[in-house]
Amino acid sequence: MIFVAKAALAVAGTVAAAGVYTLHDGVAQVDVDDHHGTHVHIWAPAAIVPMAMHVVPKRELHKFPHEAQQAIPILRVVAKELENYPNTEFVEVRDSNTHVRVRTVGTKVVVDVVDPETKVHVACPLAMIQDMVESLKDMREDDDSAPTV
């Protein structure tokens, strides 16, 4: 009985450690609420997003628009450099109806858009963006180096 309890404690400890590891990059958050009844709330551990990219079929990733592929080197530098500017407001646009903010909060980049119809809040850990960009870059390099038949 004691053996089972100790084994359960060990498993619980390992699960806790795995949980801490999964969450140590933070949580990516997307919230969309509009006045037509749409409410989308996604909270995902940042560490699983780059992992999930490895199981996405390559043909789907090839549908990535050319413009988005051009943005990869820019995103790579931005995600790396923004770590040097925690808690900084980069852009704020406000008029009588709309309020847009782009800022960093700690190690996350946060975009908020509020207008009378919709409220959008996106928070992405910079580490997650870096991992994603590296994965996309590696995939592109693999494609470039693949022999053509």
Added chain:
Amino acid sequence: MYDRIRRIPAVALIAGALALMPISGSAQNSAKSSDTASRDRWLHVRVENPDSKDELVRVNIPLDLAEKILPTIDKDNFHNGHVKIDHFDCNGVDFPALLSAVRDAKDGEFVTVQSKEQDVRVAKQGNYFLVHVVDKEKSSKDKDAKPSRVEVRIPMKVVDALFSGKKDEVDLVAGLHALALQGDTELVSVKDHEQTVRVWLDSKNISD
């Protein structure tokens, strides 16, 4: 055997603590980098509507960040931090030589235009290249309206750096680098009856 099993939860807890360590480490790094960032040079843009306090645009960009991002952009005429100017026609005027002549010239006014519609003044003053435009067209129609004013004040070193590359290119990265070496300065000011625009450089990461 039992000893080893007894150690597993402890090992798991230590592993958990180790996994948490990067969080506290990154918090310390954030504080350090925040100090570094506060010493950086920031370009601010602010657009306000004097009649409506609800309308506001604020942009705060660290020059260091802009210097690193610009070379990664590769689109149309924009390559490696340089903007290629197609059909750069100066009607036979050697633009770098003209800039060199302006740089070497003493302080003074180069162009002064005064008309009913607008006044334009282009001058060099204390190593700054100045352009002042006063648009009187609206104020002549509506006596209550104040004339629109545009004031551009660019350090000569920045102008030199912008045109330090090939003849048909503007080197934005060199321009930003030269700008980062300048003290706090207001670069552009636009005031009209609808909005005010300010572009300035300082070492604060927020615009007041």
